[in-house]
Amino acid sequence: MSKYLLNKFLYTVDRDPELVERYRADPSGTVDWWEREVANTVLNCTAAEKSTWLAFTGDERRALREQDHVALFGMGAHPFLTLTLFIAMFERDHGPLEYQRAYARAMEHIQLPYPDIAT
């Protein structure tokens, strides 16, 4: 499990308008590129100062490629990050609050306690 890395993906994509569009248009390609080029970047350091150990598990990579917010929630990805990014990508295709409510309905089966989001 690498909740931190899932969050790092959601965080770095959400804050960059070009990456938001790229992830919407090409989910698998963006995830693969990101894992190869960005996953081991230490934010706030120069590019050469990379980490060496960060990688997705197969399930995590699949959930990101399939833009499966329910699976991401189940893995303990930070729900605020997932929600914010997914609203950015998909709210535009729906009426007011329609996407947010459908997002919640897809999770109706989930009971407390929710998956732990501690990293």
Place this chain on the structure above:
Amino acid sequence: MATVAAVIASTHHPFYYRASTSTGADRPPFADEWVAKIEAFRATLTRAEPDVLVMVGSDHFHQLWLDNMPQFLVGKAPFFDANWYNEEREFGLPRMRLAGDEELAAYLLREGLDAGFDLAFSNELRIDHSVTCPIITLRPQADLPVVPVYTNIFAPPMPRPERFVALGRALRRMVEAWPSDKRVAIIGTGHLSLELGGPRQFGPHGPDPEFDRKAVAWIANGDVDGCLAEVTLDSLHAPGNATHGFMDFMLMMGAAGNGVKADYTDSLDLFHTMEAYFTWYPEGARS
């Protein structure tokens, strides 16, 4: 010594700016009532005639991130740029720039460290809607210097509720002992019950109206003990998965004082989450 001109606790609703400025068919049916309540709340700060604002809020993964996460942080800078691309995108919030009060920030850092709070600091902090929403609602002219105090209510492990109350008490003591003739308002924003990114989000009310009812009573009555008897890091999961933001209200209850009733209380039941507004006047009620 400085004067605590007001202690103010509020929800910070990022949709207020858009709701209050929209017109015609875009204007939601609840906007007029919301604006009226906000204008009445705003008057409680105006009446206090503050010179400087200590602003307690929480970064929403904008500048503070999991590779380097402070629990409590004071912004010490001459200016704070404010609001981020994703807040502009989702909430329509404007970019802003607020002046800082470096003297008060330096004082709070020194005194806070000496009082047992290992406060982090930032000399270049871009603040987000947890601070700008109360500027928009309470001081839209944005003409007063601020000292942002950020808390971690977002990324576990977090400090326990007792620690938030203790920091609020310490902030109040420190401001009262600040060798200055300025009038300081201590303003903090958090949430009542709130769910983000889970099955209970964006319902017709907040996810737990019963929690909200109790929370408003705790705050309005200054019932710190009653609140602490029920609220723990674990218990806050039940009312909604983002309800840890209530700990910023608990910080403000610490700043207001144990058993001290709010001089002004109001609330507004909206979809998704309940709004709540509280003002205390430590000098006595102002007319």
